Amino acid sequence: MPGGRGLRALSLGRREMGVVEQIKECGVVAVLRADSPNELMDVSTALREGGVVAIEVTMTVPGALKVIEEASAKMTDTIVGVGSVLDTETARAAILAGAEYVVCPILNVDVIEMVKRYGKAVMPAGFTPTEILTAWQAGADVVKVFPASVGGPSYFKDIKGPLPQVELMPTGGVDINTTPEFIKNGACAVGAGSAMVDKQAVADKNWAKLTETARAFVDAVAKARS
Numbered sequence: 001m002p003g004g005r006g007l008r009a010l011s012l013g014r015r016e017m018g019v020v021e022q023i024k025e026c027g028v029v030a031v032l033r034a035d036s037p038n039e040l041m042d043v044s045t046a047l048r049e050g051g052v053v054a055i056e057v058t059m060t061v062p063g064a065l066k067v068i069e070e071a072s073a074k075m076t077d078t079i080v081g082v083g084s085v086l087d088t089e090t091a092r093a094a095i096l097a098g099a100e101y102v103v104c105p106i107l108n109v110d111v112i113e114m115v116k117r118y119g120k121a122v123m124p125a126g127f128t129p130t131e132i133l134t135a136w137q138a139g140a141d142v143v144k145v146f147p148a149s150v151g152g153p154s155y156f157k158d159i160k161g162p163l164p165q166v167e168l169m170p171t172g173g174v175d176i177n178t179t180p181e182f183i184k185n186g187a188c189a190v191g192a193g194s195a196m197v198d199k200q201a202v203a204d205k206n207w208a209k210l211t212e213t214a215r216a217f218v219d220a221v222a223k224a225r226s
Contacts, residue, residue, distance in 0.1 A: 050214025072098030149173025
């Protein structure tokens with residue numbers, strides 16, 4: 001397991017890489033919902049120890065903007081993003097708080113334009129081929145396929161057939177078993193929430209278990225690619 005020195009070395013090695021490139025290289029985004037800012041920081045640290053370089057703080061987290069600001073300042077080796085963004089006002093506020101990328105559960109072209117105006121990465125959601133292509137043409141860096149559980153990994157293969165240029169990331173229905181199949185069928189990364197962040201482990205403050213699970217996800221992506 002890489003310690004603090006190892007993590008700093010990795011951070012330095014990635015400094016010249018863009019946000020999207022780092023997320024794609026790791027292949028995993030942790031979708032976080034927590035009851036408090038302190039809890040989220042502890043969870044994020046545990047996941048980073050397991051190799052997950054990007055966390056998505058959803059706007060459903062109490063005081064989400066404050067959490068993003070604090071996490072961005074303290075966790076310099078982690079890419080902090082915001083999720084569950086529905087409108088331009090929220091996107092702008094999160095970016096000003098320090099979010100490096102914005103994730104949406106819906107397709108809102110105005111949000112895409114706002115985020116790109118600030119030079120940040122944006123991952124809007126799409127499900128149908130029309131929605132996915134519309135998001136990509138509007139400037140999405142990655143299109144979040146949501147809910148991915150509906151079509152499953154095979155749906156990605158169907159979409160990538162006519163749209164091989166579009167970067168896709170599943171969220172919803174992603175676990176340690178489906179992750180390799182999503183990657184093999186064309187996903188550039190996966191977004192995982194409760195399957196990665198076990199509620200009981202968080203309640204017990206069993207950070208070692210979260211680290212172990214994070215490492216398992218990262219390893220599953222690497223093995224699927226090889």
